[in-house]
Amino acid sequence: MDWLLTPGPVRLHPKALEALARPQLHHRTEAAREVFLKARGLLREAFRTEGEVLILTGSGTLAMEALVKNLFAPGERVLVPVYGKFSERFYEIALEAGLVVERLDYPYGDTPRPEDVAKEGYAGLLLVHSETSTGALADLPALARAFKEKNPEGLVGADMVTSLLVGEVALEAMGVDAAASGSQKGLMCPPGLGFVALSPRALERLKPRGYYLDLARELKAQKEGESAWTPAINLVLAVAAVLEEVLPRLEEHLALKAWQNALLYGVGEEGGLRPVPKRFSPAVAAFYLPEGVPYARVKEAFAQRGAVIAGGQGPLKGKVFRLSLMGAYDRYEALGVAAMFREVLEEILPAS
Template sequence: MKEKRTLMLPGPTPIPEHARQAGAQKIIGHREKECEDLLREVTEGLKYVFQTENDVLALTCSGTGGLEASIANTLSKGDKVLVLCTGAFGERYATIAERYGIDVERMNFPWGEAVDVTRVEKRLEEDTTDEIKAILMTHNETSTGVINHPQPLGELAEQYNCLLLVDAVSSLGGIELKTDEWGVDVVVTSSQKALMTPPGLCLVSVSPKALKAGEDSDLPKFYWSFKRAKDRYDRDTQTPSTPALSTLYVLREVLAEIREEGLENVFRRHKVVAKAIRQAVQALGLDVLVKDEKIASKTVTAIKLPTEIEFTILRQRLKDEHNVYVTGSKGKLKGDYFRIGHLGNVSRTDVLATISALELVLQKEGLEVELGTGLQAAQKVFLEEERR
């Protein structure tokens, strides 16, 4: 029974079985042609998912390393940036920039709401001396379950001649992001989210505009250097440092699977699963933090905890009694909300198992929950999708 784990986290996420087995292949020399072929396949697959013709670099680190790299490679000490904060991970991006000596201006928005583009535009209009060198944003704010749409911000970045750096760690491969068409200069994601691969890889797309900005960057970088990574790949299809070979094996299989399914089908699948979870928990009388469907995340949902239940009890009972894994919220939402992740290799069966377990735990904790109510709501969503 312990092997039947239902992992409903915003990361790490379940790995398709055939891809997981690919990670058990024998290790090869990372300066051999076999590795060059592996990196070439992965890079081409990533360009499809990023929807870009720009350079895509594979860094051996977590998403946070990629966020550091996005700053270290495009900015200089004292540069001014506008960071759009709608939750804990927007705040984290701002903090990383501050640690590098960047002049950070936080534009804060209520947690549970998306970026107000008109405020951003007004601030850029006020910047008559072009001090703002970059806009930093989180595409999918994992702490709240809010989508911030990059397209209008890419238009503003082009109009006001600044860079747009996007944290897409919990969105890429689950939520539409047209890197080139929307004018995004740097997109950062990681392997263990919608890309359904073990932790250990950060994938970054970099535009020519961002690479040119890097020529004047005076921030320290060696391991994080985009130029070093690009030059080595362009020269002989290798990485400057030892790559995470086993993780790349898995990622290659996952990317092939995504291409076979088709991006539009991948995005639609995430929308359906998200809708099923949202309608199920609301049918049980629980409130979701994000009410507006237009900005509600397709990869994670934040749900208000009933006042009668502590999160630690809910989480432990779901885990111990049903082997279902959910997580709590962060920052100012901690203790008041819990989150269900639904990205990557999460099936309809996983959703139904999670809702069933949630119903049982809520009833055992004394809430007036009619068993099957949430399940029925989720099943209706799935049936409606099948009839389309």
């Protein structure tokens, strides 16, 4: 058995595998329209929004760019805290979109505080909920509330790429106006789809631009079960199949993911490892490398046991390693991964 322990892509859900084994569906048929509408409805439930969720063929990064370019016009001011590789990406997207960006820098592993974003004069705040590069979880409701107290008309956009179906997500209840996610993380499907969730407030404020990324054009088509451009329709089928299976027992599923990630942190703590984040996301466990142990050695120790892990990104490259059970792992498989992790630590750590 191969153990895919990376925070994306992840081990696929059995329902995704079943769906992907089906023959190719033509995207301009009634069967495809039914699938598309079903997937959109289930995604609205997953995001817990009264608004709309648009399905885009592309990655989570595409969804992030679509969010920025359709909610903010060039020259508008936005606030972007940077506390990991993916919040850095939000900053770069905002710059490329022609926005006037104020960047707030934090050490990787930290997250912004509400008082940091309580600043007047901004059209928007861009946040990463679960910062996959560090394992840190931002307090979205507190940050959104603090920002909107100073900017009542401001919009809050969030990267929920590794929080959707992994941790608590509720768009409007969290004070979030729009969110981006993707198919290859908590949804346990292959890469290839991006999602943009838009609250009713965001829908009223759309400023569509671009061609492929024009969300107004997509919204018009997707309300009818179509898409503006050729979709990865069999991936949409897989997403719908997974959501139909997971959503009825979502509370149990989220509890399992939280327990599994805590299990990994527990093993690391037993081995004397130092966690990267201060506030843990349930999506990924990130640890600083033991002193004198290069990442290549840790990676190889897991590889010898049939497992694939992830290293650091940005300034953490060569300094940390990351493990994730975000994919389709049950309780007993997680215990097996924990035993593997202990074996690896016994092998790589110097004898005391």
